[in-house]
Amino acid sequence: MRNFQLPGRSAVLATNGMCATSHPLPARTAVRILEDGGNAIDAAIAAAVLLGICEPQSTGIGGDCFVLFKPAHGDCIIGLNGSGRAAAAACASTLRSRGHSMVNEFSTDAVTVPGAIDAFCRLSEDHGRLSLAEVLQPAIHYAENGVPVSPRVAHDWKTSSAKLQGDARRVYLPHGRVPEVGDIVRFVGQAEVLRRVASQGRDGFYVGEIADDMVSSLNALGGVHTREDFAATRCEYTKPISTTYRNVELVEHPPNGQGAAAIVMANILEQFDLSAMSPFGVERTHVEVEAAKLALDARDRFIADPAHADRLPHLLDKETGRKLAELIAPDKVVRCVHDVTASIHRDTVYLTVVDRDLMAVSMIYSIFHGFGSGLASSRFGINFHNRGAGFNLIPGHPNELGPGKRPMHTIIPAMLKSGGRVTMPFGVMGAHYQAIGHARFVTNFVDYGLDPQAALDGPRSFPDQGETQIELGYAESVRRELGRIGHKVVTPEAPLGGGQAIWIDYERGTLVGASDARKDGCALGY
Secondary structure, three states: OOOOOOOOOOOEEEOOOEEEEOOHHHHHHHHHHHHOOOOHHHHHHHHHHHHHHHOOOOOOOOOEEEEEEEOOOOOOOEEEEEOOOOOOOOOHHHHHHOOOOOOOOOOHHHOOOOOHHHHHHHHHHHHOOOOHHHHHHHHHHHHHHOEEOOHHHHHHHHHHHHHOOOHHHHHHOHHHOOOOOOOEEOOHHHHHHHHHHHHHOOHHHHOOHHHHHHHHHHHHOOOOOOHHHHHOOOOEEEOOEEEEEOOEEEEEOOOOEOHHHHHHHHHHHOOOOHHHOOOOOHHHHHHHHHHHHHHHHHHHHHOOOHHHOOOHHHHHOHHHHHHHHOOOOOOOOOOOOOOOOOOOOOOEEEEEEEOOOOOEEEEEEEOOOOOOOOEEOOOOOOEEOOHHHHOEOOOOOOOEOOOOOOOOEOOOOEEEEEOOEEEEEEEEOOHHHHHHHHHHHHHHHHOOOOOHHHHHHOOOEEEEOOEEEEOOOOOHHHHHHHHHHOOOEEOOOOOOOOEEEEEEEOOOOEEEEEEOOOOOOEEEEO
């Protein structure tokens, strides 16, 4: 139990239903959907689309999503890949011939076809209880009537605004400036898009005037996208991947997401007696940072569109984790062959919902960088994500940019199972940090017995570009000792990600919700 004399927040308990998101308004909307007879799928879609209005720098209808969900009856977990593909005319050799060594993050080269709307429509049709029109109505209402800008959103809006270009500046810099805390922002163009999706389904987005707006806008900026690329977009149901960690099963979405990296890291950490280490001390932090380097190095080598990669069994193998763990020394820093990331991107939303029938949804929805590519469609103001920046331009690499391919994705939803039952949908935001955050959350929960809220709130670390980022929550003595071992310790400019979780306590018949204090959100139940 937390010390109530110190700042912090408690886990939220309820019995009939629960939602945890990074913004209070979508959380309340999801609970209202549940109260009105919707199920967890309905509530998750409603909250996700509204998050694109409340946190436009983090997500939106021009983005992608991944979903894990457990139906109301049974404990089989189903995955859905809602990530889009590169245009049919995309070509790595063309970019290399122009002198590029990587995909330009803020150009049409980085814009893959948005996949989230197709996924939401499929989920609603196949598993929802309410109509799509009912589910989208809250987002339509707030897009037209406006939402007040919250503190974390205002901070992120300001830090990401320099990336906005052309029509995106008109849409996301209302009155020619960055909105401040409390300002009301509206997105009437997106309200019209959502109306058409509500009445026409996926074709309202991928065929007709809205698709024409997106394609013509991209083409005017040099993109090679076609109407056929958009019309062909289809999400896919997937089979989740998993590993055991101590007494629980960690379930992740398969590639092209980086869930396998979280499994690699969990398999590495299982080789160490973490419970004998101080939870926020030097030894545990050092082991975790070194394991993160190894897991992300493996990710960058092998994770890609599954149609172009075949090393997944190797990544999931416990023996791989054991061998990588042997590379970690207690008093020395491992130098990987190449740097893990180019930078950390914190702009994503994660949400989870559990309803009274114990249908559970773990959903992550993103435009990648802050405001994605910084580009938007000219008529409806749809902000294009830049997930194509997840490709590389290395000839023959499984994740090389190519026609119709899905890029390696950082966003990943997760669930925990215990005794064969789903016990907790959860997720951690923060792009490249996410796989590391999943492993850290699980070890906080399993090895240290922290409740979901405390497991999310605990201080975080991350290796980046030869530096070890250490949040302010660590003691100064920990920072000094890490430096002595060989870590180049720095303080990150912003918190490392965020996160949400809902623990299903079968014994007591309660739902225990948690929402990371690094964001503006909350867990709400009824």
